[in-house]
Amino acid sequence: MNEKALRTLEYTKIIERLTELAGSSIGKELCRNLKPSSNLAEIEAAQKQTSDALSRIYQRGSISFSGVQDVRGSLKRLEIGGSLSALELLRIAKLLETTSRVKSFGRLENSDREKDSLDDMFDGLQPLANLYNEIYRCILSEDEIADDASPALAKIRRSIRQTNDRVHTQLASLVNGSSRTYLQDAVITMRNGRYCVPVKSEYKGQVPGMIHDQSSTGSTLFIEPMAIVKLNNELRELELQEQKAIEAVLAELSNMAAAENENIADNFRILTQLDFIFARAMLSKSYNGTEPIFNEKGHINIKKGRHPLLDKKSVVPIDIWLGKDFRLLVITGPNTGGKTVSLKTVGLFTLMGQAGLHIPAFDHSELSVFDEVFADIGDEQSIEQSLSTFSSHMTHTVSILKEATNRSLVLFDELGAGTDPTEGAALAIAILNELHSRGTCTMATTHYSELKVFALTTPGVENGCCEFSVETLRPTYRLLIGVPGKSNAFAISGKLGLPEHIIEDARSRISEQDESFEDLLSDLEHSRITIEKEQEELARYKAEAASLKAQLEKKQERLDSAKERILAEANEKAHTILREAKEYADETIKNFNKYGKAAGVSISDMERERTRLREKMNAAEKNMAKKTPAKVKKAVDPKALRVGDSVKVLSLNLKGTVSTLPDAKGNLFVQMGILRSQVNLRDIEPIDEPVITASNFNRTGSGKIKMAKSSSVGIELNLLGKTSDEAISELDKYLDDAYIAHLPSVRIVHGKGTGALRKAVHNYLRRCKIVDEYHLGEFGEGDAGVTIVTFKK
Template sequence: MNEKALKTLEYTKIISQLTEFAGSVPGKELCKNLLPSSDLGEIQQMQKETSDALSRIYQKGSISFSGVTDVRGSLKRLEIGSILSIEELLRICRLLETCSRVKAFSRRENAEEAPDSLDGLFEELQPLTLLSSEIRRCIVSEEEISDDATPALRQIRRSIKLTNDKVHSQLSSMVNGSMRTYLQDAVITMRNGRYCIPVKSEHRGQVSGMIHDQSSTGSTIFVEPMAVVKLNNELRELELKEEKEIEVVLSNLSERAAEESEAILEDLKLLTKLDFIFARAQLSKSYNGSEPDFNDQGIVNIKKGRHPLLDKHKVVPIDIRLGDDFNLLIITGPNTGGKTVSLKTVGLFTLMGQAGLHIPAFDHSRLSVFEEVFADIGDEQSIEQSLSTFSSHMTNIVSILKHVNDHSLVLFDELGAGTDPTEGAALAIAILSRLHRENVRAMATTHYSELKVFALTTPGVENGCCEFSVETLQPTYRLLIGIPGKSNAFAISEKLGLPKAVIEEAREQISEQDESFEDLLSDLEHSRVTIEQEQEEIRRYKSEIEGLKKQLELKQQKLENSRENILREANEQALAALREAKEFADTTIKNFNKFGKANISAREMELERSRLREKMSNVEKKLADKKAPAPKKELKPRELKIGDSVKVLSLNLKGTVSTLPNAKGDLFVQMGILRSQVNIKDLELLDEPSVTGPGLSKTGTGKIKMSKSSYVGTEINLLGKTTDEAIAELDKYLDDAYLAHIPQVRVVHGKGTGALRKAVHAYLRRAKNVANYRLGEFGEGDAGVTIVEFK
């Protein structure tokens, strides 16, 4: 593609946006160098990769490639046997850890999911966990090697510590003993890597040892006492041994990295490509893009396309067709009506699509593969070259005509403008006729009526216009294909207050043929608006009918379900009643037989009859009690807030709302230590007793609920949560703990990577009720716990 078209159509701005989404330096380089392709197979493959990456982002969220760094220089050094530095080994380690994280991201939760175009790239990744784990085990940071890197290093550092302790012990005894009067200060200092004491220059003879330095005034000399010279020598020897052992550690790690250098290089290439692909997907997500369908027949059909550089909340979607029924589209309409934006949208979408990027349009919009896109858009006036606007445009057009072919897309803005209207219109028709004969796909904007007639009378050429409302004197920015734009100069002038006499005189200046043509355009426009209104009304009626049909089907289904439930419950109740009646009958007959044989009096039989009647009454009462009481008032989801006090009617328990109701009306309620899921129909909102007092945050009525903090503990566990989930839960917990007058709480976040700890501390710095916070000490949880104190 020619550089001029890329710049004119603002493709470079899209590339700048794309680069921002890449997480690594190598990935950003790939984004910066992305150019449109003219290979249909390559374009379709890139589009499929972008779509698959976008699908994974929607399913699992985004993934960071920030750990991907260019380690090719380090790998070259390994090829010649060099030992890598700590920083270089850590960069390789971060690369492999990113590889492992990306590999984990690629694993599918459902084994039945269909494979996609990225599976092969993910499968080829080699995390080399053993190598990265070994580097992490041996290297603590960019300045420190771990004591556990080798047994020898651990022993050397232990000896260094012991020797250091001996030196400090001896020097401390000197400083705090008899030599105190000879010293400038009672301190131990270091000069040239050796421990010394500051001796007053006049007492030099009283302190035997080696002089290593003196103060600028000469009043103090720094002496290494003879008693610690040997220990300092031992310390220096141990430090040299430590340096050599560190070199051994780095050498061993470098050798292991050299053995895997090919795999590391391949991981770098794969991660860079995946970063590039996911950057394209993130760009698509940012403007709600979709994958276009590509063809090589020159057919373009953009559905509800939105220019990606315009405000997505204000831009008006447009429909554009080209290359099926017609190859040349001439767009007319008022200034600032959207003609140029329409041109740029088609050109930019073509470039983006051929670069593997999604376009902000409806699904299955169609684009064609073009070998070149030419654009003559904007004011090309050049003062330096003494070229007028017309001359500059014509120079550009001459260049386009030299290089254009039937696999090109040509875009002209205000073709033929800047010169005599009659000659300009004639030139424009000649240029467009040349392109039309060569079967070139082209779009042009113009104000010339001659071009409207050219489009109406030439097969394969179509008119289009940007709609304009005469009532509001504002463009609608809608592109209408098949209708030429009407000149609204007279209507606009009359609306703005130009005297009618002037307008009538102007009408007399134009020919009868031109006036008839404008009237024809006006009639076409009126007919189009009427048809569109009728079609919209038909669509609305169809939508209403569909909605009513669905409601009727749903109502019928509910009635069927209710009927089945009622019949089932009635049968169950009837069966229970029959069972109870049978039991009563059996009992009565049994007693009757017993009373008859024993000659029991009628009074005792009447007493037994009363007991049976009382038993039936108790059973009926139990059945009545089993029905859950109905709430006094039916709650609606919008009436509930987290923290509201409610009563669970079926359990006869009070609790506090923990979550908001879902679509089915289910929510979680905290009832003491019990947290249970219930339905909103089983709840009744309570008015809790409230208290007021100084130092407490008040509600709008100056009160707070007592139940808010009645179950708050002194610790919150955030392990296993994302930072967003953890901060939301921590925010509510701290509010409740503060209201409960708990002076100090523990926040358990774990050690891990430290990301959750940083997020918690960042939140605590902004919290108004927090007096101070600190990491836990030994026995409190160390760095995995933060202790928070309230004001």
């Protein structure tokens, strides 16, 4: 892609934002060097990586790559057998530590998920925990090696400490002894790496030793006493041995790192690539980006696209399509109406998409792969080159015409402006016609009416406009494709207060043909608005009709289901009635035959049998006439109500326990789980729960048990004024009773005070097996003076 288009379409600003999101220096370098590709396979692979990284960010949050250090130079030295410094080894350890953290981030919990494009990268990471743990064990900082890095180093440093102690002992005896009067100050100092004492110059003969330095005034000499010269020499030798031992430790660590040189190099390469990919994903997340669908046919279909550099709270989304039914779009409309933003949005989305970046638009937006994007946007006047705006634009246009093909995207802003309108319009039409004949995808903005006519009369060319409200004198920033824009110059001037006679004079000076064309555009605009309103109304009616149809279908389904059920029940009942009637008839005939044949059977016996059958029929009729009695609400006796009683709040359909007795108006508080609410006596009814005693110990229907003693358990225990032992004893019994009473939670009042009682309560609750969770009260619950306890279910 040409650099001018990247700058003009502000692609470089997107890259600046992307670079800020990378954590490592190499990741930032990859971001800075990101350029759009024209290879469809590469573009789709990059888009897939960005999407997969974004999915992982939404699942597990973001991850930092700031620990990725550039270790390529160190790895090169290891490759040729060199030894690394402490700082270089620490950088490798930091890289491996980051490798371990990133690999852990890459392990997603769902093992049944489909493999994504990043799994191979995460699987290729080798944390080498033993190596970086060993480096951290031996190297405390770039200037400090641990004593236990090696046995030899530990022994040498132990000798150094012992020799130092001997030196300080002898010097202390000198400083604090008889030689004190010869010293400038009673201090021990260092000169050239050797211990010295500050001696007054006039007493230099009284303190035998080696002179290492003197003060600027010459009044003080820094002398190394002869008594410690040997010890200082030993220290110097030990320091040299220490340096050799440190070099041996670094060499050993370097050998360990050299054995893993290839794995470390792979880790560095993968981490920098992941840093680059996740930076792209974070950029997408910042503007709610989506992955576009790509084609190579020149088709563009952007749905609700938002320019990523504009405030996403105020930018108006636009819909743009191009390349399928028409490959040339001419956009007209007033200034500040959004024409240039529309051009830049299409161009920038194309560059971003081909660079593997998501675009801020709705899902399934479509972009095409172009070999080149050309943009002639903005004021191109060049004083240095003595070029006017028109000349500069035309110079750029000439270069575009030399290179544009049917796989190019060309964007013109105010094509042909800056010169005579008649000639400028003619030139603009000729240039657009040339590009159109090549099959180049082109978008151009203009004020020329001639270009509107060109778009209306040429196949494969379409008009578009940025909507403008004459009433508010503000653009709506909506892009309308298929409608040419009207200049609205006269209407806007009138709204701004230009006298009517001047407007009429201006109107009389334009040709009748131009005026007719503008009137036609105005009529088209009014027709468009009317059609849009009618379409909205039709859509609303269709939605209502669809809703009513769905409701009617559901109602019909319910009726059909009820009808089938009623018929089935009626058939079943009819069958039962017929069966019983047959049984009655059979029994009657049987008895009649029995009584008719039997001699001496009285009429009274037959009447008794008849009466028995009649009673049976009456009983059946009585059962048929029975109706379910209406449920009567149980009244609450305020005088019999007690704190802790179980009640049901009718308006909420919840069970709870009484927290306070009712006031004069019948209002009281009921605790329903963690909810404590004020209700009226009219809104509650008592709940009869079975009380378990020795004679009726069994489970209720719901499986809940309630002891007789638990009926009086309240939801709050006040421990104020009690000692810790007294409080814990009372708390133990209260929690047992409350748990048996199936209270979901209780309040323990212990006050703030010194905090001793609260600490004792919390220590007990921590060990209590029936407690699920406890926490200090929040605002409105008693604050830190109260603990809320929730029982296990």
